[in-house]
Amino acid sequence: MSFLDFGDNKGYAKDNQMMIYARADQCELQPVKERNSIQAMVSGVSATFSSEYTRVKEYIFSSSGHVDVEAKNISVSVELKMDTLPANDTNSTGRLIPGIKMGNISLNIDH
Numbered sequence: 278m279s280f281l282d283f284g285d286n287k288g289y290a291k292d293n294q295m296m297i298y299a300r301a302d303q304c305e306l307q308p309v310k311e312r313n314s315i316q317a318m319v320s321g322v323s324a325t326f327s328s329e330y331t332r333v334k335e336y337i338f339s340s341s342g343h344v345d346v347e348a349k350n351i352s353v354s355v356e357l358k359m360d361t362l363p364a365n366d367t368n369s370t371g372r373l374i375p376g377i378k379m380g381n382i383s384l385n386i387d388h
Contacts, residue, residue, distance in 0.1 A: 279291065279292065279293055280293070281293060281328075283333070286334065287333065287334055287335065288331070288332045288333040288334050289331070289332055290328040290330070290331040290332075290344065291328070291329065291330050291331075292328065292329035292330060293326070293327065293328045293329075294325075294326070294327050295324060295325070295326045296324060296325050297322055297323075297324045297351065297353065298322055298323050298324065298325075299319045299322040303319050303320070303321060303322060304317060304318070304319045305317070305318045305319070306318075309356065312356070312358060312380065313358060313359050313360075314356050314357055314358040314359060314380050315356070315357050315359075316354060316355070316356045316357075316380075316381075317354070317355050317356075317357065318352070318353070318354045318355075319352070319353050319354075320351075320352035320353075321350060321351075321352070322350075322351050322352075322353070323347065323348065323349045323350075323351065324347075324348045324351055325345065325346065325347050325348075326344070326345070326346040326348070327343075327344065327345045327346070328343065328344040329343060330342075330343070331343070331344045348386050349387070350386075350387040351384070351385065351386050351387070352383075352384070352385040352387075353382075353383070353384055353385075354381070354382065354383040354384075355379070355380075355381075355382050356379070356380030356381045356382070357377050357378075357379070357380065358377065358378045358379070358380045359375070359376075359377060360375075360376050360377065360378045361373040361374065361375060361376060362374055362375075362376035
């Protein structure tokens, strides 16, 4: 997320950072048997977003500078799917190794 282009010559943000703050006891893990996955959920956390240089243009108006945003009461859900992945020698041995793939991801910000 180091460079965000707003498209249609509307502007950009570069040198960006996003930090989500949560305690380990705010995280809940649930198995999802039908998809062979584990869902990690955390809610009620806060986050900050900062951009060192942002430029926004709308019609004849243009604005540029530094941006800091603080968001509160965020919920994040990430699904990790257990799967098998091909090994380097799969073509000759047929060997597969255990692996993890990303499943569904959900982000809700209460504003």
